[in-house]
Amino acid sequence: MNSEELILVTGATGFLGVQLVRELLARQPQARLALLIRDRAGQPGQQRADLIVPPAERSRVQVYSGDVGQPNCGLDAAAYQRLSAETTRVIHSAATVRFDHTLEEARRINVEGTRRMMDFAAKMRQLRSLAYVGTAYVAGERAELVRESELDVGQSYRNTYEQTKAEAEALVRSRLGSLPGVILRPSIIVGDSRTGATSSFKMMYWPLKIYARRLWRTVPGYPDAVLDIVPVDFVAASVACLLFDEAALGSTVHLCAGPRGSATIEQIARRAMEYFHAPQPRYVDPKFFFAAIRPLLFLALWGRKRRVLRDGRAYRDYFTMRMQFDTSNAERLLGPAGISPPPVLDYLDRLFHYCVASDWGRKPVVA
Secondary structure (H helix, E strand, C coil): CCCCCCEEECCCCCCCHHHHHHHHHHCCCEEEEEEEECEEEEHHHHHHCCCCCCHHHHHHHEECCCCCCCCHCCCCHHHHHHHHCCEEEEECCCCCCCCCCCCCHHHHHHHHHHHHHHHHHHCCCCCEEEEEEEHHHHCCCCCCEEEEECCCCCCCCCCCCHHCCCCCCHHHHCCCCCCCCCEEEEEEEECCCCCCCCCCCCCHHHHHHHHHCCCEEEEECCCCCCCCEEEHHHHHHHHHHCCCCCCHHCCCECCCCHHHEEEEEEHHHHHHHHHCCCCCCEECCCCCCCHHHHHHHHHHHHHHHHHHHHHHHHHHHHHHHCCCEECHHHHHHHHHHHHCCCCCCHHHHHHHHHHHHHHCCCCCCCC
């Protein structure tokens, strides 16, 4: 490892991206980072980067205003040429994770953005490796053990996020013959396993919050449904490690808790009930709930409980999953580096504690 390494990172301001930038700076003390960051109204990319890069490390970080959804990733000609000449490694993690985008909009970001990054990578004269951060939920509505080598087995998808991430991964796979790359599939990413810290209170956190606040105790799902979650520190360490592992090139790797480390909805709900001193959850068959009960409740309820019914639609399918993710490649590649996901139930209380301490993200937590 030397100062000739220039690592280009997309998605650096996202929940995983922030942790990943810090992980790379710590693991690769001689490397330089190039962050491709979108400008926002009143907040240019450099300003956004300053919020995530420690002052002592800023001399090693170059910020490029750009957008993977635009031609040439939104870069001007000089920047495009410079990065084509100097970049040695790429991490592409930029994506929309919203479930409610139209298929067209999700494809514009997740598929076409990935296509532009692959085209860009093909022009990088010193490229040694590329890590594409996808998702384990390209498996869609499968219900069995999902292997890392599998992608399209005829499955259907719950939302446009899953579908377009599967399409993007297929595109990356088609380029791995000519590009030195690895495909990484995390499952549901939650807060830090050591501190519980998170900046994203979506997915598991939303139903947890309404349950903890006693707004809702009915679970339209199966008690034995599997929830595979992984802490952000594990995912960031894995990505940073595999980016430099030649043995990983050409592989697809599940960054998941897997059959040994995941938990059921019932196990997590029981732990939440004990921690928040909340009432026993009630499980209702989801098909019956959404076909018959929810329409009646939507007419009868108002205010916060009606908002719960409306917002909860995006998460309903994740209470019914019974698939598991095989982690053979992950264990083979990450085991020698001492990196493995902690079992979900081992750090769950730390996640709960951070939720309470931060008032579900409304106030800062003093370390």
